[in-house]
Amino acid sequence: MTILWFLIKEGFRGLGRSGYAGAFSIIIIALSLILIGFGYVAARDTLVMVENIRSQFDITIFVHRNASLTDLENFIEELSYFEEIEKIDYISTDSAAAQFKAEFGEDIFSILDYNPLPPSFTLRLKPQARNLASIEDLTTRIKQYPIVDEVRYRENFLRLLEKYQRLIFIAVVTAFIGLTLISIILASNSIKMTIFSRRNVIATMKLVGATNNFVRAPFLIEGTLEGLIGALLASGVIGLISYFFNNYLQGLTGYQIIVSYRYYIGLLVLGSLIGLIGSMRAIRRFLE
Amino acid sequence: MITFFNVSCTFGKDAGVKDVNLTINEGEFVFLTGSSGAGKSTLLRLIYMDLFPEKGKVVIRNFDSSKVRPNEIPFLRRKVGMIFQDFRLLEDRNVYENVALSLYVSHYKTREIKNRVYNVLNQVGLGHRVYYNPRELSGGEQQRVAIARALVKEPVVLLADEPTGNLDPRVASDLMNLLIKINQTGTAVIVATHNYSLIPRVANARIIQVNEGEIINPV
Numbered sequence: 001m002t003i004l005w006f007l008i009k010e011g012f013r014g015l016g017r018s019g020y021a022g023a024f025s026i027i028i029i030a031l032s033l034i035l036i037g038f039g040y041v042a043a044r045d046t047l048v049m050v051e052n053i054r055s056q057f058d059i060t061i062f063v064h065r066n067a068s069l070t071d072l073e074n075f076i077e078e079l080s081y082f083e084e085i086e087k088i089d090y091i092s093t094d095s096a097a098a099q100f101k102a103e104f105g106e107d108i109f110s111i112l113d114y115n116p117l118p119p120s121f122t123l124r125l126k127p128q129a130r131n132l133a134s135i136e137d138l139t140t141r142i143k144q145y146p147i148v149d150e151v152r153y154r155e156n157f158l159r160l161l162e163k164y165q166r167l168i169f170i171a172v173v174t175a176f177i178g179l180t181l182i183s184i185i186l187a188s189n190s191i192k193m194t195i196f197s198r199r200n201v202i203a204t205m206k207l208v209g210a211t212n213n214f215v216r217a218p219f220l221i222e223g224t225l226e227g228l229i230g231a232l233l234a235s236g237v238i239g240l241i242s243y244f245f246n247n248y249l250q251g252l253t254g255y256q257i258i259v260s261y262r263y264y265i266g267l268l269v270l271g272s273l274i275g276l277i278g279s280m281r282a283i284r285r286f287l288e
Numbered sequence: 289m290i291t292f293f294n295v296s297c298t299f300g301k302d303a304g305v306k307d308v309n310l311t312i313n314e315g316e317f318v319f320l321t322g323s324s325g326a327g328k329s330t331l332l333r334l335i336y337m338d339l340f341p342e343k344g345k346v347v348i349r350n351f352d353s354s355k356v357r358p359n360e361i362p363f364l365r366r367k368v369g370m371i372f373q374d375f376r377l378l379e380d381r382n383v384y385e386n387v388a389l390s391l392y393v394s395h396y397k398t399r400e401i402k403n404r405v406y407n408v409l410n411q412v413g414l415g416h417r418v419y420y421n422p423r424e425l426s427g428g429e430q431q432r433v434a435i436a437r438a439l440v441k442e443p444v445v446l447l448a449d450e451p452t453g454n455l456d457p458r459v460a461s462d463l464m465n466l467l468i469k470i471n472q473t474g475t476a477v478i479v480a481t482h483n484y485s486l487i488p489r490v491a492n493a494r495i496i497q498v499n500e501g502e503i504i505n506p507v
Contacts, residue, residue, distance in 0.1 A: 002398045
């Protein structure tokens with residue numbers, strides 16, 4: 001207990017003694033976390049938007065005009081067995097004509113004297129099936145039913161959406177890892193300056209019989225504290241910016257920055273980790 | 289207690305020792321004498337395993353330089369006290385904290401640390417300077433703090449590398465008296481110095497002359 005208390009006290013004292021170098025580490029970590037934090041919010045909201053677009057996505061099955069009511073009922077029953085389908089809407093020829101009138105303002109009968117619009121089904125898919133691979137598989141199976149005349153969905157749009165969603169995801173992950181690594185390296189370098197200025201403490205500790213772990217521990221505590229303070233600063237800045245954006249600019253952009261307490265906890269954990277790993281990296285050289 | 293077996297160790301251009309055979313027993317008072325760069329400090333550094341022999345080995349109690357693992361060296365240093373010409377005190381801590389550091393690294397309990405630190409500071413005559421910063425102390429007092437830091441862990445041997453180098457003759461004399469007192473309690477003391485005037489002050493001291501890395505009067 002004595003030793004643990006001593007090491008914790010040393011860590012806090014080290015933070016107090018680190019001066020400009022310590023303040024520099026904290027600012028570096030805070031700036032990195034602000035970038036990571038806003039990057040995360042932007043990426044998350046973009047991916048949510050893409051997912052929303054996906055959720056609007058549906059498949060239309062046109063059936064032969066001469067299909068009997070029994071055929072249609074049997075087909076609906078068959079469709080209900082497909083696990084990928086969330087909702088089935090039947091659109092009769094009359095409903096299709098009404099939709100046509102609603103969309104184009106003209107009565108199909110006044111143009112063609114007959115209703116050429118076939119009956120159809122609109123399928124809404126379950127979230128996990130809203131991807132190109134599942135849809136291609138599903139449509140292939142549906143097309144095998146003799147009642148089916150044609151299956152339509154926005155294949156190119158979906159392909160494009162998936163491509164960009166993947167690109168966004170890769171960009172987000174790369175930026176996250178990149179920024180985290182950069183902040184670890186920067187924090188580590190500034191922590192190295194702090195440690196360099198206290199190399200005599202390390203030498204003296206080793207001289208009186210301190211093990212490497214004993215020497216290391218206060219510096220790790222100090223690094224973690226610097227990371228934590230950096231994260232608190234970053235949380236404050238993000239919180240303030242979000243507050244002003246949501247109160248003064250939301251009307252202009254129609255966009256709201258939403259961050260939960262879990263998000264702030266994540267920032268604190270990430271900041272502490274950056275400080276911890278940075279100091280682990282920095283102290284290594286001095287213990288060789 | 290300390291044995292050098294045919295030890296050679298060189299570093300830098302001229303510094304180092306060659307084919308040293310030497311035994312130092314428990315409770316001895318030893319002077320290592322010789323000019324600057326003769327190899328006195330190298331011998332001390334070999335004892336606290338800051339340097340390792342290129343040839344031969346040094347054995348300090350059950351620590352053998354040819355077999356010791358890096359993680360065992362701290363345990364050797366807890367049995368060896370060291371004082372230096374430049375004191376090597378931590379200026380951002382007070383006297384108490386400087387001395388207590390030796391005990392914290394050895395995982396002593398708070399009460400034990402407190403008792404030992406106060407006792408040793410009284411022993412070296414600094415009981416009234418406990419919460420002073422080293423910068424507020426004279427050179428002699430700073431060296432006493434360094435001695436207290438070395439002594440507080442009750443070492444089997446106290447190594448002193450030019451301990452009086454930065455002190456005026458009167459303070460140096462007081463310091464030697466203190467080292468003699470420490471030796472009388474059973475702790476071996478090894479003083480590396482080129483100040484020959486210190487030697488006559490210690491009766492029964494063994495004098496080992498070092499010249500260009502070699503021991504002139506091997507024992």
